[in-house]
Amino acid sequence: MVNHDEIVYKQPMTDRSPLSPPGRLLCGPGPSNVHPQVLEAMRKPMVGHLDPAFHAMLESIMDLLHEVYRRQDGLALALSATGTSGMEAGFTALTEPGDTVIVAAAGFFGARMAEMAARHGARVIELRAPLGSAVPNDRIIDELAHHPETRLVAVVHAETSTGARHPLAELAGAVSELDALLMADCVTSLGGMQLEAGAWGIDYCYSCTQKCLGAPPGLSPVALSPRAMERIRSRRAPAPFAFDFELLRRYWVERPAVYHHTMPILSYYALHEALRLVLEEGLEERWERHAEAGGYLQAGLRERGFELLAEPELQLPQLSAVRVPRGVDGPAVQARLLAEHGIEVGGGLGPGSPPIWRIGMMGTNATTETADRVLEGLDAMVPVRALAGSAA
Amino acid sequence: MVNHDEIVYKQPMTDRSPLSPPGRLLCGPGPSNVHPQVLEAMRKPMVGHLDPAFHAMLESIMDLLHEVYRRQDGLALALSATGTSGMEAGFTALTEPGDTVIVAAAGFFGARMAEMAARHGARVIELRAPLGSAVPNDRIIDELAHHPETRLVAVVHAETSTGARHPLAELAGAVSELDALLMADCVTSLGGMQLEAGAWGIDYCYSCTQKCLGAPPGLSPVALSPRAMERIRSRRAPAPFAFDFELLRRYWVERPAVYHHTMPILSYYALHEALRLVLEEGLEERWERHAEAGGYLQAGLRERGFELLAEPELQLPQLSAVRVPRGVDGPAVQARLLAEHGIEVGGGLGPGSPPIWRIGMMGTNATTETADRVLEGLDAMVPVRALAGSAA
Numbered sequence: 001m002v003n004h005d006e007i008v009y010k011q012p013m014t015d016r017s018p019l020s021p022p023g024r025l026l027c028g029p030g031p032s033n034v035h036p037q038v039l040e041a042m043r044k045p046m047v048g049h050l051d052p053a054f055h056a057m058l059e060s061i062m063d064l065l066h067e068v069y070r071r072q073d074g075l076a077l078a079l080s081a082t083g084t085s086g087m088e089a090g091f092t093a094l095t096e097p098g099d100t101v102i103v104a105a106a107g108f109f110g111a112r113m114a115e116m117a118a119r120h121g122a123r124v125i126e127l128r129a130p131l132g133s134a135v136p137n138d139r140i141i142d143e144l145a146h147h148p149e150t151r152l153v154a155v156v157h158a159e160t161s162t163g164a165r166h167p168l169a170e171l172a173g174a175v176s177e178l179d180a181l182l183m184a185d186c187v188t189s190l191g192g193m194q195l196e197a198g199a200w201g202i203d204y205c206y207s208c209t210q211k212c213l214g215a216p217p218g219l220s221p222v223a224l225s226p227r228a229m230e231r232i233r234s235r236r237a238p239a240p241f242a243f244d245f246e247l248l249r250r251y252w253v254e255r256p257a258v259y260h261h262t263m264p265i266l267s268y269y270a271l272h273e274a275l276r277l278v279l280e281e282g283l284e285e286r287w288e289r290h291a292e293a294g295g296y297l298q299a300g301l302r303e304r305g306f307e308l309l310a311e312p313e314l315q316l317p318q319l320s321a322v323r324v325p326r327g328v329d330g331p332a333v334q335a336r337l338l339a340e341h342g343i344e345v346g347g348g349l350g351p352g353s354p355p356i357w358r359i360g361m362m363g364t365n366a367t368t369e370t371a372d373r374v375l376e377g378l379d380a381m382v383p384v385r386a387l388a389g390s391a392a
Numbered sequence: 393m394v395n396h397d398e399i400v401y402k403q404p405m406t407d408r409s410p411l412s413p414p415g416r417l418l419c420g421p422g423p424s425n426v427h428p429q430v431l432e433a434m435r436k437p438m439v440g441h442l443d444p445a446f447h448a449m450l451e452s453i454m455d456l457l458h459e460v461y462r463r464q465d466g467l468a469l470a471l472s473a474t475g476t477s478g479m480e481a482g483f484t485a486l487t488e489p490g491d492t493v494i495v496a497a498a499g500f501f502g503a504r505m506a507e508m509a510a511r512h513g514a515r516v517i518e519l520r521a522p523l524g525s526a527v528p529n530d531r532i533i534d535e536l537a538h539h540p541e542t543r544l545v546a547v548v549h550a551e552t553s554t555g556a557r558h559p560l561a562e563l564a565g566a567v568s569e570l571d572a573l574l575m576a577d578c579v580t581s582l583g584g585m586q587l588e589a590g591a592w593g594i595d596y597c598y599s600c601t602q603k604c605l606g607a608p609p610g611l612s613p614v615a616l617s618p619r620a621m622e623r624i625r626s627r628r629a630p631a632p633f634a635f636d637f638e639l640l641r642r643y644w645v646e647r648p649a650v651y652h653h654t655m656p657i658l659s660y661y662a663l664h665e666a667l668r669l670v671l672e673e674g675l676e677e678r679w680e681r682h683a684e685a686g687g688y689l690q691a692g693l694r695e696r697g698f699e700l701l702a703e704p705e706l707q708l709p710q711l712s713a714v715r716v717p718r719g720v721d722g723p724a725v726q727a728r729l730l731a732e733h734g735i736e737v738g739g740g741l742g743p744g745s746p747p748i749w750r751i752g753m754m755g756t757n758a759t760t761e762t763a764d765r766v767l768e769g770l771d772a773m774v775p776v777r778a779l780a781g782s783a784a
Binding site: 014015016018019020021022023024026028030031033034039041042043044045046047048049050051052053054057060063064066067080081082083084085088092112115116119120208210216217218237238239240241242259260261262263264265266267269272273276279280338344346349350 | 406407408410411412413414415416418420422423425426431433434435436437438439440441442443444445446449452455456458459472473474475476477480484504507508511512600602608609610629630631632633634651652653654655656657658659661664665668671672730736738741742
């Protein structure tokens, strides 16, 4: 018998009924709907995190991530953490208190990068640009020239709050000639648009699983350059435990001798299958599919008189921020799309956002059929005649 | 058409075959086998993290966690992170550089607490005790009296590396009279043995999902006292973003106005169902089931001449550390149990461990039937006659 030393806890009334979540077409800024084969993979027997079968799968995931990030050298693995923690892991591992960090912020996630860097003790130079644009690379390079002590430059490849792309390829070369490392938020870009971590020279990329990769949320795939790994090895003080990439590298590579943490095993099954499907489709073919679905949606939106927030030459295919027309209640349309059509689209993010809807064509959902469903839903809510000359 | 600026990446040969993990009976130190209803819950339609249906589920999870942790006040939620990160979150949130922290270390996870606290800049007083025992509460209280500036006392409720219990109830009262907070590692105890976070006065408890709760790994359920929340609100500098509990509280409670991160939605479905099943069974009935299964296994082991590492009065029911008999190759037995019987048991953890097997009776697996399967497997590997007078 258990000896119940002292039990004074009084049971409250808690809702104990089982879940019955409704079916949704997830066309917001993420998550997207999980690919059925990825869900199937999560049903496979769960082995332990030290099982030889699990070791083999982790090796395969590293190889697959090197391919999907397009980086042959350095380190590619997935953090047992969210995409947000992937952002924090970068500042945690690659900066030390007092380091100068330049952050290009043209939206919510750029601003969050600046906030996080400051929380980690960095001297943050935040370069801002209007929502829907990108901080010009020339400005970043100028700032770097004025601050040669800069240790890290952080940009958002695909700004999820505005639907705008940062032209990364053009930036990377300029940064790599200096001592600074380049960190890129690839949360909304990985698997959905061209990203060349190796050729472009991005030192730290982080992403998530629930957008263009088509897996459920829960892990943060990352890719580090050899320069980033050197930086980590030469730190004055060790990083916090969870984001110590040298420990993580040993845990992934030298297993089972090194123990770090118990991994979310079924989430890794899901990631493995999702990455496998990306390469089965072909990475470039997948970028193409996102481009087609997004372009189709955006053409349909413009035909109806909607305006997009992002500058046309920076418009992401996989995420469209649509201005809510004057006189239309944006959140009410979102709520009705969800309740009446089972379609999720996002709203503006953060207090500084103009009234927008954010529509994602990501992963499994990046098809013209999905775009048609969203457009039909919008048509039922916002008749075209209401749009004539009304865009705010 | 996508304009492929520059593609120089060469495709390596990666194994792209689908997963085919073997079925296992998971009787190591965790994970345990996932309850079938928990797996079913993960198959339900995935909604977005800002869906009203998801809000309702998070509220329910908070209520369920208050019940399972037996704390009515303060904050109970699950971190979107591993149990290891639950440990780190405690030091991150509750200490600031230069703070004095007393850590009671009688095994791998106690030692890891001391390491993590040091990584976060604490002045660590590490009290050690032999493997299989616990640091006497009197020693901790003496040390506190000598160091009244102590801000945090950290202990491991159920030391997963040795199978020994720390008598927490007796310690908590002494700590709460001082300025220090009490933090307890409940990774292996939550749901498997008596734990009264409220009545005992534990200020920060953290756990995992994959042991006595019977869900897959991926989240870290935590419970904080009002004192812990006050400590967090009065920090000199904000904590890192991921583990800022005041932000997390707002994200869980004031949604959808506050955005923090995208949660691992299916992992929360799993946790919801697992907690529901714990309370459907009855928390005390579940403790009892773990006590019975563990007691049965331990009696069977002793009958066969095996010796347990933990002191008998501190022996956990849900985890048994068994000394490998002299002349027996421990890792070889583990490997054969896995390959020939499909049964996972653990080995010693860390270079300081004596040769042991660690056998878990946790969650769904805490039954006498499971214990019999493990004993039968061991019998096939280590005949009783080999044990006569052989225990190392």
